[in-house]
Amino acid sequence: MLTLAAIVDTLFHILWAALRVGGMVMVAPVFGAMFVPTRLRLLITLVLSFAMLPAVGPLPAYSPLSLQGLLAVGQELVVGVAIGFLLKIAIEAAVIGGQIVSSGTGLSFAMVVDPQSGGIPLLGRFYLIIATLLMLALNAHLQLIQVLAASFALVPIGSGGIHATDLRLVADFAGLMFLGAVKLALPSVVAMLMVNVAFGVISRAAPTLNLFAVGFPITMLMGFLVILMDIGSHGPIWQAQLTETFNAINRLLAGG
Numbered sequence: 275m276l277t278l279a280a281i282v283d284t285l286f287h288i289l290w291a292a293l294r295v296g297g298m299v300m301v302a303p304v305f306g307a308m309f310v311p312t313r314l315r316l317l318i319t320l321v322l323s324f325a326m327l328p329a330v331g332p333l334p335a336y337s338p339l340s341l342q343g344l345l346a347v348g349q350e351l352v353v354g355v356a357i358g359f360l361l362k363i364a365i366e367a368a369v370i371g372g373q374i375v376s377s378g379t380g381l382s383f384a385m386v387v388d389p390q391s392g393g394i395p396l397l398g399r400f401y402l403i404i405a406t407l408l409m410l411a412l413n414a415h416l417q418l419i420q421v422l423a424a425s426f427a428l429v430p431i432g433s434g435g436i437h438a439t440d441l442r443l444v445a446d447f448a449g450l451m452f453l454g455a456v457k458l459a460l461p462s463v464v465a466m467l468m469v470n471v472a473f474g475v476i477s478r479a480a481p482t483l484n485l486f487a488v489g490f491p492i493t494m495l496m497g498f499l500v501i502l503m504d505i506g507s508h509g510p511i512w513q514a515q516l517t518e519t520f521n522a523i524n525r526l527l528a529g530g
Contacts, residue, residue: 287330288320291326293350296319296323297352297355297356298358299358304415331431334431357425357526360523363450363451367451367454368404368455369401371454371459372398372458372459374455374456374458376398421523421524443522450518450522454511465496
């Protein structure tokens with residue numbers, strides 16, 4: 275029989291779970307994107323919080339409005355934000371990789387205003403779309419929800435959250451973002467370097483040739499061809515990137 279006490283207990287479980295889930299939804303790719311309406315993000319948070327009920331475990335005995343309770347609320351938000359932020363760092367490698375490639379191919383003139391990242395080259399936005407689609411194709415969003423559910427067993431509510439010493443792992447993890455950007459951009463950078471060397475040889479052979487008028491269209495055309503040939507190699511790069519990301523999340527939740 276459904277009693278008032280059971281309903282209140284369920285609501286408290288949902289509210290405590292919503293703190294961690296909401297922190298993740300705020301910053302995680304796709305879930306926390308600016309194009310996702312606030313009401314939809316709130317709905318996603320409530321639905322996921324309800325789905326997390328079997329994994330939440332026992333609640334702390336103190337009130338959420340007490341000093342200890344307010345501290346626990348902040349700790350739950352930090353846990354959720356840390357989980358989502360690690361995945362966001364990994365995906366942001368696409369933007370940096372696109373910026374590197376666009377600078378070498380002359381495509382950096384095409385800029386797009388992103389509410390989250392400011393003005394970024396259009397190629398960076400293109401790489402980010404590909405990374406997001408590959409993330410969804412690899413079921414990384416489902417794996418993120420699975421890790422979030424497992425976090426309630428690894429870091430129970432009211433247990434103190436993530437220790438400050440373990441948060442250093444988040445800062446160290448930023449290196450993966452730059453490593454992923456280099457992997458994405460390296461083939462294009464090497465190819466464009468060869469093109470620029472060829473232009474240097476041409477300029478020595480024909481000093482009167484206007485290389486800017488001739489070389490700029492050729493550089494852009496070669497850039498498009500290199501991107502077209504290189505785009506098929508992004509899948510394994512992102513698979514390794516996401517695998518390392520979820521390994522880092524598990525290490526963070528397990529205490530390093």
